[in-house]
Amino acid sequence: GNSVTQMEGPVTLSEEAFLTINCTYTATGYPSLFWYVQYPGEGLQLLLKATKADDKGSNKGFEATYRKETTSFHLEKGSVQVSDSAVYFCALSEAGGSYIPTFGRGTSLIVHP
Amino acid sequence: KAGVTQTPRYLIKTRGQQVTLSCSPISGHRSVSWYQQTPGQGLQFLFEYFSETQRNKGNFPGRFSGRQFSNSRSEMNVSTLELGDSALYLCASSLAGTSSYNSPLHFGNGTRLTVT
Numbered sequence: 001g002n003s004v005t006q007m008e009g010p011v012t013l014s015e016e017a018f019l020t021i022n023c024t025y026t027a028t029g030y031p032s033l034f035w036y037v038q039y040p041g042e043g044l045q046l047l048l049k050a051t052k053a054d055d056k057g058s059n060k061g062f063e064a065t066y067r068k069e070t071t072s073f074h075l076e077k078g079s080v081q082v083s084d085s086a087v088y089f090c091a092l093s094e095a096g097g098s099y100i101p102t103f104g105r106g107t108s109l110i111v112h113p
Numbered sequence: 114k115a116g117v118t119q120t121p122r123y124l125i126k127t128r129g130q131q132v133t134l135s136c137s138p139i140s141g142h143r144s145v146s147w148y149q150q151t152p153g154q155g156l157q158f159l160f161e162y163f164s165e166t167q168r169n170k171g172n173f174p175g176r177f178s179g180r181q182f183s184n185s186r187s188e189m190n191v192s193t194l195e196l197g198d199s200a201l202y203l204c205a206s207s208l209a210g211t212s213s214y215n216s217p218l219h220f221g222n223g224t225r226l227t228v229t
Contacts (some may be wrong), residue, residue: 032215043117043203043220044156051215089156093215100146100169101218105155 002027004090006104013111019077021107023064023090026071031092033057033066033073034101038087047075047088085111115139117221119204125227131192134224138185138206144168145187146218147179150201159202162187191226199228 007022025031032051036044048057053068064075073090090104118137126132138145146169147159158171162181179189185206191198205218 034217036218036220041222043119043205043222044218045220046217049215049217100158100161103156 002102004104009108011109016079019080021075023073031094034091036089080111082111119221123225136187136204142206144207146205148203194228
């Protein structure tokens, strides 16, 4: 079956530091890949997505590149802000599948001033 | 365009009681999914409804049930509540067309259920 593995958190950074959150996946076919973010007290919201190999998704300064050879979709940001403090979820969804995405367990990010 | 609306935001119930949660999807979205989120188990899929039919189901006991109405609004019901049912319950809607695997989920802000 499909699976998504994320690095465990919390990830604690100072403001303006570089962020990487690792995500690797296992899928039987050619999935679409997503990053969702959950701010305190809210539901998840889509941050970015990529639908084929070598695609780069980007939004709000965050980027992730679909790497089929390493089955990875790592999230990066060059300079984090306190307002980026949230939980980040990596997910995949597969064509011909059950329409239900597979989510990772989430990685908490804490950014200090 | 209005987002996904979940009501109520907070609920406190006693063991053995039952509870009904409501979800109004984004206009035009025909698929509604429900998730349970807890610190220990993370995000767990409960079930998905599409055009009033349950299309997918997660690994939860029969005490958890749901339905979807003709206007795509959905409700989930938990009967005989247990302490372990305390969680954030999230509803998500999506277009769910033939290329739905590319369509992201749109989540509501959830209902926080506390069972005492």
